Amino acid sequence: MLEILDAHLAEERQRYLADPIGWEPAALEVLRERYSQVLGVGVAGKPNDYLLIEGAGLPILYGDPDLEPGPTHKILAMLISEGVVTTLASGNWDGLVEKALADISATSSLLDVYVDVNDPRDAQGHAEIAKFHGCAVLALNDSVRYRDKIIATTAQISRLHGDPAYEHMRDHLRDLTTRTRSLVLGLSVQDSDLLTIFQASASRSPWPWDDTHPAYLFAEPAVLPSQRDVLEVAYGDDYGRERPSILQKSALGAYAGPVTAALLIEVLASKLAAALQQHQNLPMNMLQSLERGIRRLISRIVIAFGRDEAALADFLLDGYSDFLRTYLGSATVGATQYVPFARGTRSQIRTGFAVVAMGLDLLAVAVGMIGFGEEKNRWRVSLHSEEKGSRILVSRRRASTGTTLVVVHGASEAIDVMASDDWISGHDDMVLLQMKLGSLASTRSPTGRIGRGRKVRKRREVAWSEISDSVIDMEDLMVRFETGAGL
Numbered sequence: 001m002l003e004i005l006d007a008h009l010a011e012e013r014q015r016y017l018a019d020p021i022g023w024e025p026a027a028l029e030v031l032r033e034r035y036s037q038v039l040g041v042g043v044a045g046k047p048n049d050y051l052l053i054e055g056a057g058l059p060i061l062y063g064d065p066d067l068e069p070g071p072t073h074k075i076l077a078m079l080i081s082e083g084v085v086t087t088l089a090s091g092n093w094d095g096l097v098e099k100a101l102a103d104i105s106a107t108s109s110l111l112d113v114y115v116d117v118n119d120p121r122d123a124q125g126h127a128e129i130a131k132f133h134g135c136a137v138l139a140l141n142d143s144v145r146y147r148d149k150i151i152a153t154t155a156q157i158s159r160l161h162g163d164p165a166y167e168h169m170r171d172h173l174r175d176l177t178t179r180t181r182s183l184v185l186g187l188s189v190q191d192s193d194l195l196t197i198f199q200a201s202a203s204r205s206p207w208p209w210d211d212t213h214p215a216y217l218f219a220e221p222a223v224l225p226s227q228r229d230v231l232e233v234a235y236g237d238d239y240g241r242e243r244p245s246i247l248q249k250s251a252l253g254a255y256a257g258p259v260t261a262a263l264l265i266e267v268l269a270s271k272l273a274a275a276l277q278q279h280q281n282l283p284m285n286m287l288q289s290l291e292r293g294i295r296r297l298i299s300r301i302v303i304a305f306g307r308d309e310a311a312l313a314d315f316l317l318d319g320y321s322d323f324l325r326t327y328l329g330s331a332t333v334g335a336t337q338y339v340p341f342a343r344g345t346r347s348q349i350r351t352g353f354a355v356v357a358m359g360l361d362l363l364a365v366a367v368g369m370i371g372f373g374e375e376k377n378r379w380r381v382s383l384h385s386e387e388k389g390s391r392i393l394v395s396r397r398r399a400s401t402g403t404t405l406v407v408v409h410g411a412s413e414a415i416d417v418m419a420s421d422d423w424i425s426g427h428d429d430m431v432l433l434q435m436k437l438g439s440l441a442s443t444r445s446p447t448g449r450i451g452r453g454r455k456v457r458k459r460r461e462v463a464w465s466e467i468s469d470s471v472i473d474m475e476d477l478m479v480r481f482e483t484g485a486g487l
Helices: 002-008 010-018 029-038 050-055 058-063 071-081 096-105 136-141 143-149 154-160 164-179 192-204 225-235 237-249 256-276 284-305 309-328 346-351 353-357 360-375 411-418 421-425 464-468 474-485
Strands: 087-090 111-114 127-131 182-184 216-218 379-383 392-396 403-408 430-434 459-463
Touching: 002 010, 002 029, 029 154, 050 058, 058 136, 071 096, 071 256, 071 309, 087 164, 096 111, 127 164, 136 143, 154 164, 164 192, 192 225, 216 225, 225 237, 256 284, 256 309, 256 346, 256 360, 284 309, 284 360, 284 474, 309 403, 309 411, 353 360, 360 379, 360 403, 360 464, 360 474, 403 411, 411 421, 411 430, 421 430, 430 474, 459 464, 459 474, 464 474
Parallel strands: 087 127, 111 127, 182 216, 403 430, 430 459
Antiparallel strands: 379 392, 392 403
C-alpha cells in the first residue's frame, strides 16, 4: 500500500498511517489513467499478478455471471446474429457481448472467443472475438488455462508485443489491421501494445488515404490525441499530406451506442432492399417504388427510437422479432429471441437462393407496399403495441378506426395466426395477408381458399397472388390491396 501511495497518492500517506483500518482516500480519479501501474505492484511472497487477480479480484469483478449487457452490447449481438459482423477484437475483460448474443439467440455457438493459441482450433461459430487482453469469464471458469492471459499491468502490456507466448495474438491482430478496415468503438488506444501492433501493420503495408472509405473510423465526436498516433502510422506519408482531411473524416461524430444503432438500422433496410431485388413477378419501376416504401417505414423506426438505443434494442427484440416470427413461423425461427432477417451480407442476400425459398422477397414487397401507401397518404400505419409488431394497424386518412393487418408467408403460418386469441375473439377488424400462393384449411370454412375477401366476424383473408396478378402499377396495386383488405 505504501508503495502505491508514494508513487500515486503521496498526499494520502500520513492519513493512511494515522488510521490504516479506517482510512478512505479523498479521491481516486488520479488512478483512473494509472491502473496498469497500480495493479502491477508486487506483494511479497505472492505471484506477480496477485494484486490484479486476488486483490482487485478482476476475474470475479468482470466475469460475474450476474452482469447484464447494456443496449450497445445487445445491438452488437444483433449485428453478429445478422451475419454482418464476423470479426471482432476487444481489449475488454468482460463477457457482455458474448452473453448478449447467447441471450438473444438461445445458443452459444454463433461466436467463438479467442484468447489462447488453441482456441481457434476448436472454433465452430459464425463469428470470432479476439480478446487480446484476456477474458475474465474464461479466467474465472478455467484459471489454469486463462489466468495468465489477463493483461492489465504495465509489465503484462509490454509482454504482449515482446513475449513469444503472445506471438499468435500479435500476428492475428496485425493481419486484421493489414487486410481489413476497422470500426473502433470505445477504444482510446492508449496502451502501448496496441500502438505497436498498428505500427507493425503499417510497416508491412500502409493504407492509402481514401476520403470516401477510411481504413479506421472511430466512434467519437472527434479524433482523440492517442488515436492520431494510430492514424499517423496507419497512413504513412499520406498522413502528412492529408492530415486535416484524415482527422476530420476518421471520427463519426458520435459514440459507440448511436453508431451501432444506426449501423443496425441501415443493415436491416439494406437487407430488405436486397431481398426485394430478388423478386421476379413485379415490374422494375414498381420495385423502385417499393424500396421507397421500405425506407419510409425504416425512417419511422429512426424517428421513434433513433435517440434511445435501449428503446431501439427492446423494440427489435420484441416488436420487430414478433413481426418476423409471425411471418416465417415459430417452427422456422425456433426459440431465438431476436429473429435475424437473413444471416449474411447484403451481397449474399442478393444472390442467395434461400431468400426466395423463405419468402423474404415477398416480405420485402409487403413492407414496401405498406410504407409506400403511407408515403402517398393512402393510409396511416401504426402498431397496437411495440411488443406486438406483427399486428399492424392500417387506417385510411382521416378515418377514426382502422384494420389490423397480419402478414404471413404461407398456409401453416396463416393457421397459426387464425388460432391466436385476438383472431378468434378479438374485437378489432383483422386482415390476414398470405404472401405465398396456396390453400388454407380455415377453421371456419374447411374448404375455403384464401383471397376471396370473405368477411366473417370482422375477419378477412387475402392472398397476395390475387391482388398482384397482372398488376399494372403501384396505383393499381394499392387499390387492389385496399379492396381486398376492406379499407
